[in-house]
Amino acid sequence: MPAVSFQAVSKAFATPKGPLQALDQVSLDIEEGEFFGLLGPNGAGKTTLISILAGLARASSGRALVQGCDVQTEFAAARRKLGVVPQELVFDPFFNVRESLRIQSGYFGVRNNGAWIDELLENLGLADRAGANMRQLSGGMKRRMLVAQALVHKPPIIVLDEPTAGVDVELRQTLWHFVARLNREGHTVLLTTHYLDEAEALCGRIAMLKSGRIVALDRTSVLLQEASGSVLQFKTDSALPPALARLARVTGRVVQLPAHDTVDIEGHLAALRTAGVELHDLEIRRPDLEDVFLQVMSGAHASRPAAAAAAVEGQA
CATH class of the missing domain: 3.40.50.300 (P-loop containing nucleotide triphosphate hydrolases)
Structure with a gap:
């Protein structure tokens, strides 16, 4: 029960x-x-x-x-x-x-x-x-x-x-x-x-x-595990180029950019260099629950449908 x-x-x-x-x-x-x-x-x-x-x-x-x-x-x-x-x-x-x-x-x-x-x-x-x-x-x-x-x-x-x-x-x-x-x-x-x-x-x-x-x-x-891609994270005091600003999640000086693969990461870094954005504490990390949440709310997450997940849990 x-x-x-x-x-x-x-x-x-x-x-x-x-x-x-x-x-x-x-x-x-x-x-x-x-x-x-x-x-x-x-x-x-x-x-x-x-x-x-x-x-x-x-x-x-x-x-x-x-x-x-x-x-x-x-x-x-x-x-x-x-x-x-x-x-x-x-x-x-x-x-x-x-x-x-x-x-x-x-x-x-x-x-x-x-x-x-x-x-x-x-x-x-x-x-x-x-x-x-x-x-x-x-x-x-x-x-x-x-x-x-x-x-x-x-x-x-x-x-x-x-x-x-x-x-x-x-x-x-x-x-x-x-x-x-x-x-x-x-x-x-x-x-x-x-x-x-x-x-x-x-x-x-x-x-x-x-x-x-x-x-x-x-x-x-x-x-x-089912969250797609990676996250390019860094700190900066510079303004982001408009194309990246639309994608970014910004908290104070911390910027997080979604990246599906290495091509995305290289493209983000190239755009930042071209715009003269100075980066600090650069890292590439796996998505956390906040990233998953934003993906789910936007419809981009690849998780199983809720009904299917519930059925699997019920059989466990």
Whole structure:
């Protein structure tokens, strides 16, 4: 039995301009103990899918199951199996950190939870803030608190919706160390993130959504292996020639140019020399998950169709 199963899930919203199809026949299974990544650009439908899983939105059609429990007809059982960390910072300003976790435990009928609360506080760097009112916490501390609240009832399935958005490096490292430990202990993790280096490092399997549809679904290693070509990467303070500028991915001084073969690489270098572009730290590397993501979103990736990938996973 899968830990999470989405079965032909669709969701349409009414708007002044007519129906908006946020999800279109999304089907995928997440197995017990997986660390699964759900990626896509803004508006792809990731949060809508998680909201349906958590019972915050109702699917227009299809079903979502949590360890076999339908999230609509068996909502109480499904909720107990989930711990969801939302994007938004939500907190109760009338209680301190420890009190908030005790109250959260009570929502799930969990008693005598002090030892686990202490462990959460310690592992998430909140131990010295246990007596602080929630209003006194920084944004990063409130983000840690959301994680603690999601885990306080020891759910077998952890859903992380952009958990490290806008937080510092220390929190990211602390959070991933703890969540990776929970995953090793058997917890299933579903992650959405725009930090693709996190997804590449953590997720064993990844689905990519575009306009409410799955456009790639496979093991992370397979997606990387099937990425075409190489990437010419360098640093420069010079302007690129227009033909290359249209192809380049530029982050500050770092320029990355896709290259299908050695002919492309030689052509790029020749064009840069002709334009007088001064290069530093030049390297040729294999595509990473960010490159794969951009290829998939542009339709250039050679990965198997999502349906075929899902069928293969189901036979494994």
